[in-house]
Amino acid sequence: MTDAGTPKPPGPSTPPLTTVLKILALLDVLADAPEPVRVSALARAMGTSRAETHRQLITLEAAGWMEQLPDGAYRLTLRPAHLGHAALRQAGIGERTAPLLERAARQAGEVVSIAVLDTDTARVVQRAEPGRSLHATLLLGDRLSLTTSASGRLLAALCSPEIVRPLRERGVALPDADALAVITGTRWATSTDDDEDGITALAVPLRRQDDEVVAALSVHGPRDRVTTAEALAVLRPAAREIEALLRLDTGGAFGLHG
Incomplete structure (x- = not known):
């Protein structure tokens, strides 16, 4: 029992919104x-009326x-x-992987980035530059096509069917079956940029520990400087280090254990 003269701990100044x-x-529950x-199943799981669940x-x-x-x-x-993705950035994921991305960018001599699926595109959530003047520009937060970007094509091909299927059902443009099969077999993807500037990626x-693909690591630069063999020689070791550093788990979206 609390002594009458002992001050009580302060309660919240503003109560939370119950709704x-x-x-x-x-x-x-949905996650x-x-x-x-269905509404009825959600109502049972929540212990609320069907009408209230439907309004929610x-x-x-x-x-x-x-x-x-x-x-x-x-x-x-x-x-x-x-x-x-925003929560991951605020949790310091970028600080943990930044040195590895910076080293990979220096080795490749080009921009190196991490992208994840976001709605109907791939979004760049982290990037590093090699420390010299670049012809190619790829900015943090850029959205990349799922059909014409290397990261987007890779994610469309290798992410779990549960993630990709809703995109297809909504009519989102995806690589054709032949392209998906090639990417699935090689475990890497290139861009299909045919513009005059010749930018490629x-x-x-x-991957998580259960081998589920959750993000794409890419190198991005002029076509005459980015070769498949050299890019893979940089990206594959960097990917293994990033996966080990982040200890990609089997339950989260793309994060650390604990």
């Missing part, structure tokens, strides 16, 4: 679901976080992935 807490709890779910889903759909399928079931869009996968 927001409920929606966040619903997102947790654990292996497939699209409609709210998330309006915000772009959910989509309803023709059969009435709901599933997450890829929009939450952006928050996950080559990407290799970054």
